[in-house]
Amino acid sequence: MEIIDVDPGDMRVAGKGCRVVRVRISSSVSFDTPVRPISVSETTAKDYLGYRGVIESQIAAMPIDLQSNNGFERFLAQNGFIHENQLTLQSFVDRNHGKPCFPILQLPSLDYSNRVPFKIAFEMQKDVDGLSMMCMPEIDQQFSDYGEAVEDWCSSCEEFGRIGVPQLSLSDEPSVFARRLRTLCDLSKTGQVPMINIRYSPRSTIQLSELWNMKGEIDALINCSEVPSTTNRMVVNGVERDVEYELLSHGFDSITRKKRKVNRKFMASRNFSDPPTSLDKIDKFKVATHQASVAIKGDVWRHMEHAPHCSCPVCRGNSRSELIDRFAYKDNGELDQSGMRYFARLHDHQSDNLELGILKRHIFERSIGEYESRLEDNLKKIVNDTE
Ligand SMILES: [Zn+2]
Secondary structure, three states, rough: OOEEEEEOOOOOOOOOOEEEEEEEEEOOOOEEOOEEEEEEHHHHHHHHOOOOOOOOOOOOEEEEOOOOOOOOHHHHHHHHHHHHHHHHHHHHHHHHHOEEEEEEEOOOOOOOOOOOOOOOOOHHHHHOOOOOOEEEEOEEOOOOOOOHHHHHHHHHHHHHOEEEEEEOOOOOOOHHHHHHHHHHHHHHOOOOOOEEEOOOOOOHHHHHHHHHHOOOOOOEEEEEEOOOOOOOEEEEEEEOOHHHHHHHOOOEEEEEOOOOOHHHHHHHHHHOOOOOHHHHOOOOOOOOOOOHOOEEEEHHHHHHHOOOOOOOOOOOOHHHHHHHHHHHHHHOOOOOOOOHHHHHHHHHHHHHHHHHHHHHHHHHOOOHHHHHHHHHHHHHHHHHOOO
């Protein structure tokens, strides 16, 4: 993978120009950002729904939760836990054969003077066949030789024909964040770091400004991970602002969501419980509406007079009641506890890709102002409908 071209977008202080990065996969295959990688949450939703359509995506990402439910202790113990995660990663890579695939290790930031966890992370990814990128765990902010550590990781990956992906966090101290981002920027110019992952954190205005400031120089694809589907910032009751456009307009090229481990006991008990008796009792879900940069809570969406239409490959322009018929019920007519939640997930990804196509066109045509008016107009319609 190689970055062949960077268009920094609008760099005026008032500018909100997202950037475009051209990523070359091979001599004949390349794509432009912004993109939304396909991830394990979409493949899970696809399997659950028995959805047969192709999920379009040029790149695949797999967040791996190595933290919750004592995950980190189990990671360090190097027992079956590593192997289990390795197998899941392997099957994800196999399934996305032909696409560049990057794992995102959800780990605490680590003290680099103890290399053991880094070694474990390296070995775990090294043995996965066909994996193109290897994620470096986040390094503790106190550590000063960040550049050296990243170069070590990336050159070790290169020995196995892989690309090393260093990580930062938007929650890093602004001065540390700026310094480390500068280091990664320099390494991106030599081709050593063609991809960077930055973990999302709210209230990170200064860090985002640093990224915005360097976006014209960084020759790497920059993914933002653990991005929530909404931010709890309500526009009106039940309509929450989405953070994706804001991230893209500061220089991110793609976003991925957080992976949360599901409690197995809970799932098992759920599988044996009686089906829900009304739509009010199914799993909560939110319908992403990227053309207005918001998500609408399922209960509100169900009662809107004119729920927004979507022409993504999952919705296929169906009306709301057609979508509920398709996804909320099982073949035997019983209500499906999770059908709408999985539908919402798949639609989120697919409609996002459609919207990013429109955004891309506006970036190329230097008409971001028009794009923002489009978001506002669409939002007005939704707000009117929920009032
Ligand atoms: Zn849709």
